[in-house]
Amino acid sequence: MRKGKLWSLALVMLLVLSTALAACGSDDKEQGAEKDGEKASGKEKTLVFGRGGDSTSLDPSRVTEGETFKVTVNLFETLVNFGEQDTTVQKGLAKEWKTSEDGLTYTFKLEEGVKFHDGTDFNADAVVANFARWASGDAEKFPYYSSMFGGFEGEEEAVIESVIAEDEYTVAITLKRPQAPFLKNLAMSMFAISSPEAFAKGDDEYERNPVGTGPFKFVEWKANDSITIEKNADYWKEGLPKLDKVIFRSIPDNAARLNALTIGEIDLADGINPADGAKIEGDSNLQLFERPSMNVGYLGLTVTRPPFDKKEVRQAMNYAIDKKTIIDSFFEGRAESAKNPMPSSISGYNDEIEEYAYDPEKAKELLKAAGLEDGFEMELWAMPVPRPYMPDGTKVAEVIQSNLADVGIKAKIVSYEWATYLDKASKGEADAFMLGWTGDNGDADNFLYVLLDEDNIASNNYTYFKNDETHKLFLEAQTEVDEDKRNELYMKAQEILHEEAPWVPLAHSTPLLGGAADLTGFVPHPTGSDLLSNVDFK
Amino acid sequence: MLSYIGKRLFQLIPVLLGMTFVVFMMIRAIPGNPAQVILGQQATPEAVAALNAKLGLDQPWYIQFFSYLKGLFTGDLGESMRTRLPVADEIWPYLAATLELALFAMIIAVIIGINAGIISAWFQNSWFDYTAMILALVGVSMPIFWLGLLGQWAFAIELQWLPTTGREQVRDPVSAITNLYMIDAMLNGRFDQLWEVFKHLILPGLALATIPMAIIARMTRSSMLEVMRSDYIRTARAKGQKMFWVVYKHALKNAIIPVLTIVGLQMGMLLGGAILTETIFAWPGIGRYIYDAINYRDYPVIQSGILIVAFFFVMINLIVDLLYGVIDPRIKYD
Numbered sequence: 001m002r003k004g005k006l007w008s009l010a011l012v013m014l015l016v017l018s019t020a021l022a023a024c025g026s027d028d029k030e031q032g033a034e035k036d037g038e039k040a041s042g043k044e045k046t047l048v049f050g051r052g053g054d055s056t057s058l059d060p061s062r063v064t065e066g067e068t069f070k071v072t073v074n075l076f077e078t079l080v081n082f083g084e085q086d087t088t089v090q091k092g093l094a095k096e097w098k099t100s101e102d103g104l105t106y107t108f109k110l111e112e113g114v115k116f117h118d119g120t121d122f123n124a125d126a127v128v129a130n131f132a133r134w135a136s137g138d139a140e141k142f143p144y145y146s147s148m149f150g151g152f153e154g155e156e157e158a159v160i161e162s163v164i165a166e167d168e169y170t171v172a173i174t175l176k177r178p179q180a181p182f183l184k185n186l187a188m189s190m191f192a193i194s195s196p197e198a199f200a201k202g203d204d205e206y207e208r209n210p211v212g213t214g215p216f217k218f219v220e221w222k223a224n225d226s227i228t229i230e231k232n233a234d235y236w237k238e239g240l241p242k243l244d245k246v247i248f249r250s251i252p253d254n255a256a257r258l259n260a261l262t263i264g265e266i267d268l269a270d271g272i273n274p275a276d277g278a279k280i281e282g283d284s285n286l287q288l289f290e291r292p293s294m295n296v297g298y299l300g301l302t303v304t305r306p307p308f309d310k311k312e313v314r315q316a317m318n319y320a321i322d323k324k325t326i327i328d329s330f331f332e333g334r335a336e337s338a339k340n341p342m343p344s345s346i347s348g349y350n351d352e353i354e355e356y357a358y359d360p361e362k363a364k365e366l367l368k369a370a371g372l373e374d375g376f377e378m379e380l381w382a383m384p385v386p387r388p389y390m391p392d393g394t395k396v397a398e399v400i401q402s403n404l405a406d407v408g409i410k411a412k413i414v415s416y417e418w419a420t421y422l423d424k425a426s427k428g429e430a431d432a433f434m435l436g437w438t439g440d441n442g443d444a445d446n447f448l449y450v451l452l453d454e455d456n457i458a459s460n461n462y463t464y465f466k467n468d469e470t471h472k473l474f475l476e477a478q479t480e481v482d483e484d485k486r487n488e489l490y491m492k493a494q495e496i497l498h499e500e501a502p503w504v505p506l507a508h509s510t511p512l513l514g515g516a517a518d519l520t521g522f523v524p525h526p527t528g529s530d531l532l533s534n535v536d537f538k
Numbered sequence: 539m540l541s542y543i544g545k546r547l548f549q550l551i552p553v554l555l556g557m558t559f560v561v562f563m564m565i566r567a568i569p570g571n572p573a574q575v576i577l578g579q580q581a582t583p584e585a586v587a588a589l590n591a592k593l594g595l596d597q598p599w600y601i602q603f604f605s606y607l608k609g610l611f612t613g614d615l616g617e618s619m620r621t622r623l624p625v626a627d628e629i630w631p632y633l634a635a636t637l638e639l640a641l642f643a644m645i646i647a648v649i650i651g652i653n654a655g656i657i658s659a660w661f662q663n664s665w666f667d668y669t670a671m672i673l674a675l676v677g678v679s680m681p682i683f684w685l686g687l688l689g690q691w692a693f694a695i696e697l698q699w700l701p702t703t704g705r706e707q708v709r710d711p712v713s714a715i716t717n718l719y720m721i722d723a724m725l726n727g728r729f730d731q732l733w734e735v736f737k738h739l740i741l742p743g744l745a746l747a748t749i750p751m752a753i754i755a756r757m758t759r760s761s762m763l764e765v766m767r768s769d770y771i772r773t774a775r776a777k778g779q780k781m782f783w784v785v786y787k788h789a790l791k792n793a794i795i796p797v798l799t800i801v802g803l804q805m806g807m808l809l810g811g812a813i814l815t816e817t818i819f820a821w822p823g824i825g826r827y828i829y830d831a832i833n834y835r836d837y838p839v840i841q842s843g844i845l846i847v848a849f850f851f852v853m854i855n856l857i858v859d860l861l862y863g864v865i866d867p868r869i870k871y872d
Binding site: 046048057064065138139140144146220223224228249251252255256259260262265418419420424426458 | 578583588621687698702817
């Protein structure tokens, strides 16, 4: 009797559960069919782009963080553009430009007949108004403006002297001193041209109501969830964009994002783990995209902390670490072994440099020369978060730890929460720390000067490396407008950096993206901000 | 009754004040500087100092604390340093997302947990009892990360019954009114969307419900076992009452009170502790909001976010305390 009752109860529960789930199932299949139908008939083409985080703002000039630029590169345009898959300077809102002999004045001829999303005209006055807005700001408002152009109006370090509208479609920008990467800086997403009428309503309000000239217009933002943009029907480039709508979805977990891609909830996913690359390649419904590398992952050696104040010890670290194993195991081979602080795609890269080989014997010799034949103890800081240039900090640290043990160095792995990690490392508290960098504009200055010059100690130069010779070379290169001469300066600097060895450069990784198989026209950009105007479905 | 509520609400003030103070000191004790995070890695030390001054972070801590308190008493929760929006304006959508998920999870946990507990107690030492209690043990010790991804793999990828992540079908978004999407879909008269939203709730809801469900089941079982041994139950059975009514009407009423306490505490935990579920299922909830704020050292958001969660926690437990009186009239408040 008792038994019978229990059984019937269990049966009823099972029945209810399976009916509910089955109901979900049937409905879902209809949904799927509908979606495919939509695509085929070409009624409305929507791309859902899954990524790891949400944007902070939709006004690109106000932030330094990449998730914002991924969206705004599609809403706004810059005076000059980067190449489709490189950082060469191409025409943008300016159709042509010329530089004065002294390298101080740039004159831009603007595209005519371009309109902002709010219907106002794009012209020389609009460009002047945008520069005036940035120049009158401060570091909190426009952080990148001061770091790329030296400072704000009235500040001595500022590079830009004046921005003048010569006629309706001609703008002249005059500099106080030549700046070699000036055009590359202008092509960066944060210097996109906004509608002056829209930002006049207030800078803070503008962050959620962006108005540009780009192929897509802003529709809706659900914080931490999705950002929707739609086709700009009046876009000035004929026939573009091909999609009707793009939805950027934040899916923080890499595995969950891949799951969503697998069943077609999203059409494109960035931040694919190197280990999942092969799985996507093997799935006929998906395709794998490789983003050209513009980054470096490295082990920084804080040169103010003994024994890393000795060059021999730093070189010994370079000989001791087996980069090939690291790249094969944790980057799945999708990375280039690094010998310089910047990737080979960047102009000025010194390919003559001979990479430190994996040679524990040589490392031991150097340690002996430094008076440390018995080795020493150190802390090895492992990155607590995955980044494209360092997919798994802890595991890479374990390999490094065992490599170092082979030459008698006892490394203790430590890790902190990310903001703490950066804060402590920037104060020079780490012996050796893992870190990396993704370039902003593809210029050598953006790697070498930013990461290894004395001017950037305590900000981006975490190693506290200081060298009079490289400092002189970097400053000279900043104002040298002759490309060949400039490259020579950087080549020489890289030789010194190689010899002084403030880093163990580890890898230049190739970040991976996954997409639906019927996606066409998607070209991942090395900066990490992808223009989607050519993307379409088969 | 009213004076009891008044007293409880009055007691709330020192609790929340104390908590605000502890959080305030803790976030300032950890390394890291909001100005540095806002300005990015390339910022000069001068710019960082200038922004610190602008944000008032160069002031002594007690001045900062009292100016924050002053804001609180005038209903100002501060402004996010990262998004430059007032916390009071931006917090609701996150809170609503978590409330919806936590309520859904709690309903599952209560329905399944209490019933499993009752049946286990009713048929003590049966196969059901053993299975349910082993499952409950597995449930409390299950890592949500693993469970969530497993659920996605089974129900979304293999069976394709349920969506993997998110709150809604993004290709057909719910237009937010209250930000509780189940309600919004109904208000908009979109019953197809209601169904979609419901389906999006199932996997994260189940993942989030697992631990409370297991705890509730175990609590209900032990509480029921105790009540079932009491004299009045024997009397009820002797009178020839149907066993079902004896269990669900007479026994449950007395057994439910300790369970209710657990439900209240667990509900409070879900509000702040749903962060793992929110991460795996890309749920834009308050746990992730506060977690991101910690990464950005966004002090006002951390402080006010935790304050709001704590407030809800305390309120839920007050409601639970009041429910005791409804269930058991012998309990008086004074």
